[in-house]
Amino acid sequence: MKGSFIRAKPLWISAVVLASVGAIGAVMLMWRPAIAPIERPRTFDSAQLQRGARVVEAGDCAVCHTRPGGQYMAGGLPLRTPFGTLYSTNITADPQTGIGQWSLPAFERAMREGISRDGHFLYPAFPYVHYRRMTTDDIADAYAYLMSGPAVDSPAMQNDMNFPMNIRPLVSFWNLLFLHAKPLTPVARQSEAWNRGRYLVQGPGHCAGCHSPLNLLGAQKSGESLAGGSVEGWQAPSLLGMARGANAWSTEQLVRYLRAEIVEGHGTAAGPMRAVSLGLARMPVADAEAIAEYLLSLPGRAVIREIHPDAASAEPAAQASGAMLFASACAGCHGAAAPMREIDGRPALNRTSALQASSARNFLKTVLDGIPAIPGVPGPVMPPFAASLDNAQLSALASYLRHQASPDQPWTDLSATLEAIRQETK
Incomplete structure (x- = not known):
């Protein structure tokens, strides 16, 4: 009997060691260091600010970070999700309630990894899953543009998330499962406009965030990008096979629709897409043309349509x-x-x-x-x-x-x- 206990003891110790290592690993996974605050930078090149304004518009930043009647980029817009209600944050240059003390590395970490300057995890309603596909230059230009704007004192509103999603560190496990995208590289056989459209759709425009079905954890279903989803009670239609089918889109129609115009055969953008299309209308028409070229190149998926003969x-x-x-x-x-x-x-x-x-x-x-x-x-x-x-x-x-x-x-x-x-x- 004594011999059996002696043989079992090393196994017991090994189990404790493995459990401890696992616990330490979990804590490390759920923790990120803060990045030191800085004095707000105030001098930027005018060309960079122009580029940054275009990036911010392409990323729909104001759509989420400006509530109706609120000040530009000062946050407070409620974002209703299956897991509770989030409120967008202040991304003006205010040092206390905004991002005025954020360095460029802190901003880039938030854009690519969903980690705030102080180290806490951001919920993936902020589309960092898509923004991590952006170029380093575009992120730097967006940072410059936001830092150059007026500082607005607007404290963050309290989120109302359901258990267990109200425990922010658990987002780290979500990231481990779903945060795998890398910056896009151009496809050599495609045109410059097609590559630009692909970048805008899959990167800053994060179209798949609304136009893709989600799994039970709120992540995009694997293999179903742009196959249609739902947002704020509206159906976000599939963006696949738009150039084919009974109600096919032409390039001219899609460009005009993307720019908030009325299009014979399709109408005009409504619901959440209305604000997006108004933003695209403020961008160079070449960007809408590039998006249209990319989207209309995407193959469709077989759709079974139920026919009622009578x-x-x-x-x-x-x-x-x-x-x-x-x-x-x-x-x-x-x-x-x-x-x-x-x-x-x-x-x-x-x-x-x-x-x-x-x-x-x-x-x-x-x-x-x-x-x-x-x-x-x-x-x-x-x-x-x-x-x-x-x-x-x-x-x-x-x-x-x-x-x-x-x-x-x-x-x-x-x-x-x-x-x-x-x-x-x-």
């Missing part, structure tokens, strides 16, 4: 109800004889991407939320109908218009989709 003979009474609602609520702008069809190119609704989509969600969201006016920015405006149309009326209108667009593929999920959207809004 759908063309839809119930006349239901169609009549939808037609009456269209005449009273929509025809003033979208009817065949509407002046707005000529003034700003309003599309026939049956020729829009929302009516051609497999789900009614984006069409219903557009009708419910409208397209708000942005002071000083030209573009279409549409009033919201959330308070003036009930679910039965919205279902009738959607059924009628879908019948005009795709008579053999009716939407069968209208009631459930409307109820879900109403609950999300609450």
